[in-house]
Amino acid sequence: MLIAGNWKMFNGPREAGVFCRALRDADLGDVDVAVCPPYVSLAEAVQALAGTEIGVFAQNCHWEPEGAFTGEVSAPMLLELGVYGTIVGHSERRQFFGETDEGVARRVESALDQGLQVIACVGETEAEREAGETETVLRRQLSVLNADDNLVVAYEPVWAIGTGKTATPEIAQEAHALVKSLLDVPVLYGGSVRPENAAELVAQPDVDGALVGGASLDLESFAAICRAASQ
Numbered sequence: 001m002l003i004a005g006n007w008k009m010f011n012g013p014r015e016a017g018v019f020c021r022a023l024r025d026a027d028l029g030d031v032d033v034a035v036c037p038p039y040v041s042l043a044e045a046v047q048a049l050a051g052t053e054i055g056v057f058a059q060n061c062h063w064e065p066e067g068a069f070t071g072e073v074s075a076p077m078l079l080e081l082g083v084y085g086t087i088v089g090h091s092e093r094r095q096f097f098g099e100t101d102e103g104v105a106r107r108v109e110s111a112l113d114q115g116l117q118v119i120a121c122v123g124e125t126e127a128e129r130e131a132g133e134t135e136t137v138l139r140r141q142l143s144v145l146n147a148d149d150n151l152v153v154a155y156e157p158v159w160a161i162g163t164g165k166t167a168t169p170e171i172a173q174e175a176h177a178l179v180k181s182l183l184d185v186p187v188l189y190g191g192s193v194r195p196e197n198a199a200e201l202v203a204q205p206d207v208d209g210a211l212v213g214g215a216s217l218d219l220e221s222f223a224a225i226c227r228a229a230s231q
């Protein structure tokens with residue numbers, strides 16, 4: 001059971017240090033825990049969490065080890081910092097920064113090849129769900145990925161991200177079962193996970209953890225989600 005906190009574009013180095021030092025002492029129950037700070041805060045988080053089991057993940061990673069790719073960061077650079085893994089293909093990257101299934105596939109494959117753990121995100125938009133296209137979208141997004149021991153998929157219905165609308169446990173289970181039938185890897189649920197709904201979601205047979213956005217920015221909420229998931 002993995003609970004990962006995606007901080008998005010929140011928590012600069014100073015705040016990341018304060019948060020991670022407090023996280024060291026928090027009661028997180030018995031689950032694997034990871035935080036995903038913005039690039040500039042990774043070093044601080046790695047340092048503050050040194051000697052703990054809490055993993056530090058980036059929020060994205062380029063496929064080349066180096067080169068003329070302004071604004072991008074590579075796997076060797078992340079590994080040099082002590083970063084353990086990376087999110088790839090978050091819906092905000094797809095929606096606002098034009099990332100495609102093919103680009104996501106290149107990022108995932110090369111991050112895995114270079115030794116990072118990967119959380120690859122998939123999920124349908126509200127319009128796609130309403131049009132009955134959820135399965136088609138998930139099949140398309142997953143068709144470019146290959147199972148790997150270091151790969152985890154996060155099913156994140158776009159309509160549930162940052163909206164306060166959570167998929168029902170039944171909706172999540174149905175989607176997770178489909179994902180697992182297509183790719184044999186652990187599958188996290190993401191989309192407005194809160195301390196109040198975490199236990200019910202992770203109790204579903206094919207839900208192997210959660211990718212938490214907004215609620216991961218508050219230490220008490222994040223720790224409560226970890227504890228709820230460990231029961």
Ligand code: PEP
Nearest residue numbers: 161162190191192213214
């Ligand atoms: C996310 O950013 O991956 C996410 C699931 O966000 P939130 O929990 O805020 O919906």
